[in-house]
Amino acid sequence: MSDTTDDAVLEAVVESVSRAIDDFCGRRFYAATQTRYYSATSGRRLLVDDLLSVTTLKTDDDGDGTYETTWATTDYHLAPYNAQLESVPQPHWRIEVSQNGDYTFPVGVRRGVEIAGSWGFSSTTPDVVEQACLFQAAHEFRSQQMPLGVSGTGSLRISDEFANDVRLTGLHPVTRRLLEPYRRVVFG
Numbered sequence: 001m002s003d004t005t006d007d008a009v010l011e012a013v014v015e016s017v018s019r020a021i022d023d024f025c026g027r028r029f030y031a032a033t034q035t036r037y038y039s040a041t042s043g044r045r046l047l048v049d050d051l052l053s054v055t056t057l058k059t060d061d062d063g064d065g066t067y068e069t070t071w072a073t074t075d076y077h078l079a080p081y082n083a084q085l086e087s088v089p090q091p092h093w094r095i096e097v098s099q100n101g102d103y104t105f106p107v108g109v110r111r112g113v114e115i116a117g118s119w120g121f122s123s124t125t126p127d128v129v130e131q132a133c134l135f136q137a138a139h140e141f142r143s144q145q146m147p148l149g150v151s152g153t154g155s156l157r158i159s160d161e162f163a164n165d166v167r168l169t170g171l172h173p174v175t176r177r178l179l180e181p182y183r184r185v186v187f188g
Contacts, residue, residue, distance in 0.1 A: 009141070010137070010141060013137050013140050013141050014133065014137045016140075017133050017136045017137045017140060018133055020136070020171060021129065021132065021133055021136070021171070021175075021179060024171055024176070024179060024183070025129075025179055025182045025183045025184060026183060026184035026186065027049075027050050027091075027120075027121050027182070027184045028050075028120050028121065029120065029121045029122070029125045029126065029129050029182075030120050030125065031052055031118050031119065031120040031122070031123045032118070032119050032120055033055075033116075033117070033118055033119075034116070034117075034119055035114060035115065035116040036048070036049065036114075036115050036119065037111040037113065037114055037115075038111070038112070038113040038115070039109065039110050039111060039112060039113070040105035040106055040107050040108075040109070040112055040113055041107060042105065042107065043097070043104035043105050043106075043107050044096065044097045044104060044105070045094060045095070045096050045097070045105075046094065046095045046096075046105050046113060047093065047094055048092070048093060048094065048095060048115065049093070049119055050091035050092075050093060050119060050120055050121050050184070051078065051091055051092045051093065051095075051115070051117060051118075051119055052084075052091055052092070052117070052118040052119065052120060052122070052123060053078075053117050053118045054073075054076075054078065054095075054115060054116070054117040055116040055117045055118075056070060056114075056115070056116045056117075057070070057071040057075075057076060057095070057113070057114070057115050057116075058070050058071065058113075058114045058115075059071070059103065059105065059106050059109075059112055059113055059114070060106065060109055060111070060112045060113075060114070061106050061109070061112070062106075062109075063106075063109045063110070063112065067114045069103060071101075071102075071103055072102075074098060074100070074101065075097065075098050075101035075102055075103055076095050076096060076097055076098055076101060077095070077096045077098055078092035078094075078095060079092060079093075079094040079095070079096050080092065080093075080094070089122050089123075090121075090122075091120065091121050091122065095115075121182070126182070128178055128179075128181075128182070129178075129179065129182060131178065132174075132175045132178040132179050135172070135174060135175055135178070136171060136172055136175040139172050139175075
């Protein structure tokens with residue numbers, strides 16, 4: 001396209017497709033600096049969301065809502081250990097207490113662990129995920145020009161007045177196949 005007529009609609013489509021990809025994969029593909037809270041079920045190991053780096057790790061050891069213990073980086077290890085060294089860098093999803101660490105996670109304390117850090121799959125979106133997003137966005141955008149907004153397996157409804165009113169009905173099979181290796185598996 002050489003004009004900017006459809007820019008707002010395209011931006012809405014890409015944003016909606018990006019969130020649909022995040023939902024499908026059970027993770028997000030952008031980094032965000034946040035503080036998150038966890039309840040430990042083991043004193044030696046804590047499962048967390050996709051984690052890139054830790055700024056601070058604190059624990060509420062007595063359940064009073066005050067995070068009185070700040071851990072040093074020598075008190076824990078991010079695991080898998082070599083996740084960031086892979087050809088496609090992976091996030092950490094587990095924190096293990098260091099063998100010589102001074103602390104353990106407070107088991108049974110609801111929201112007993114506070115972690116401030118950078119969260120997400122990676123600091124940059126993997127090429128395959130980006131290509132899947134572009135493929136799906138192009139598919140959805142083209143479908144708006146089809147009768148009743150339907151083309152193939154997906155549909156898109158865009159109000160001319162409200163370009164952000166985008167509803168996706170599902171990811172294309174090609175998109176799903178590209179994303180399958182990036183799905184987060186959660187065991188109950």
